[in-house]
Amino acid sequence: MTSAPQSPRSEPTDPKDRPARLTVGVVGAGRVGPALAASLQLAGHRPVAVSGVSDASVRRAATLLPDVPLVPPAEVLARAELVLLTVPDDILPGLVEGFVETGSIRPGQLLVHTSGRYGAKVLDPALRAGALPLALHPAMTFTGTAVDVQRLAGCSFGVTAPEELRLAAEALVIEMGGEPEWIAEEMRPLYHAALALGANHLVTLVAQAMDLLRDAGVTAPDRMLGPLLGAALDNALRSGDAALTGPVARGDAGTVAAHVAELREHAPQTVAGYLAMARATADRALAHGLLKPELAEDLLDVLATGAEESR
Structure with missing residues (x-):
C-alpha cells in the first residue's frame, strides 16, 4: 500500500533535502491539475506523467510541468502513486468507472479528484478496486499560469475522505501551501453552490458593471471599480450584512426606479439581474435592521413593478 504523505512540518524545509516521495500523475491538464502538481513538486514529490488533449492543455503542461511526459490517461495511472483527476464534474464519474473497468487502478494508489461538487463517494468504484480516495477541492479561481502556484499559499481546500485517510488528505493540502x-x-x-454563488457570479457582476461604466463614458472602468470593489469585499468579509450600503439598503425607492429605467433603456439584459440582487439585498437589509420598514414598502413596490414589466 502506498504510504501516506507526512506533514512537511517534521521534514527539512528545502524540498531537495527531503527523501524521494510520491510519484504524481495528472489526468486532465486543465487550469487546476498542472498547478497542483507543480505545488506538490515544490513539496518534494515527483510529477512523472500528465495527460491532456487540447493545445491549451499541452501548453499548460509544458509551462508548469516541463520535462514531464504527456501520455494517455491509462499510462498516467500506470506510472504514478498519486493521481490527480482534474477533469470537469460531469466527466468524473464515467472516467472513474472506465479506469476500473479497464483495470487501470492499482491497490494502494492515491486517487485525488478536485471537483467541488463531489465528495469521496464518486470514487467508490476505485475504492473497491483498492485505491485510496480523496476529494481535495481548492477554493480558488485558476488562470492556467504559474501565478496559480503562488495563489495556493493560504488557499482553503474543501477536503472529504474516508476517516482513515483524513490525516493523509490534510497533509497533502498543507504540503501544497493550503x-x-x-x-x-x-x-x-x-459547499460548491456557495463558492459558485460568490466567485462565479461576482465575475459576471463586475463585468456587467464595467460594461455599463464604459457606456456612461468612463475610460478606465477597471481603475474606477478596483478600489470600490476591493473595499466592499473587505467590508463584507469583515462585517457581513452590516457592510451593506447604497440606495437599496437606504430604502431610496426613487433612485432604484431611476436605475431600472436607465438599465431598461441602455442595457436591458442586465435588468433581471439587477432586480434579483436588489430584492435579495432588500430582504437581508430588512432582516438585519438596516432598511427601515416604512421605507421598504415603496422600494419593494418598485422592484415588483420592474419584475412584472420584465416578463
Whole structure:
C-alpha cells in the first residue's frame, strides 16, 4: 500500500533535502491539475506523467510541468502513486468507472479528484478496486499560469475522505501551501453552490458593471471599480450584512426606479439581474435592521413593478 504523505512540518524545509516521495500523475491538464502538481513538486514529490488533449492543455503542461511526459490517461495511472483527476464534474464519474473497468487502478494508489461538487463517494468504484480516495477541492479561481502556484499559499481546500485517510488528505493540502477545511460528504453540493454563488457570479457582476461604466463614458472602468470593489469585499468579509450600503439598503425607492429605467433603456439584459440582487439585498437589509420598514414598502413596490414589466 502506498504510504501516506507526512506533514512537511517534521521534514527539512528545502524540498531537495527531503527523501524521494510520491510519484504524481495528472489526468486532465486543465487550469487546476498542472498547478497542483507543480505545488506538490515544490513539496518534494515527483510529477512523472500528465495527460491532456487540447493545445491549451499541452501548453499548460509544458509551462508548469516541463520535462514531464504527456501520455494517455491509462499510462498516467500506470506510472504514478498519486493521481490527480482534474477533469470537469460531469466527466468524473464515467472516467472513474472506465479506469476500473479497464483495470487501470492499482491497490494502494492515491486517487485525488478536485471537483467541488463531489465528495469521496464518486470514487467508490476505485475504492473497491483498492485505491485510496480523496476529494481535495481548492477554493480558488485558476488562470492556467504559474501565478496559480503562488495563489495556493493560504488557499482553503474543501477536503472529504474516508476517516482513515483524513490525516493523509490534510497533509497533502498543507504540503501544497493550503489550509484544509473538512466538508461532510452530504454537504459537498451546498459547499460548491456557495463558492459558485460568490466567485462565479461576482465575475459576471463586475463585468456587467464595467460594461455599463464604459457606456456612461468612463475610460478606465477597471481603475474606477478596483478600489470600490476591493473595499466592499473587505467590508463584507469583515462585517457581513452590516457592510451593506447604497440606495437599496437606504430604502431610496426613487433612485432604484431611476436605475431600472436607465438599465431598461441602455442595457436591458442586465435588468433581471439587477432586480434579483436588489430584492435579495432588500430582504437581508430588512432582516438585519438596516432598511427601515416604512421605507421598504415603496422600494419593494418598485422592484415588483420592474419584475412584472420584465416578463
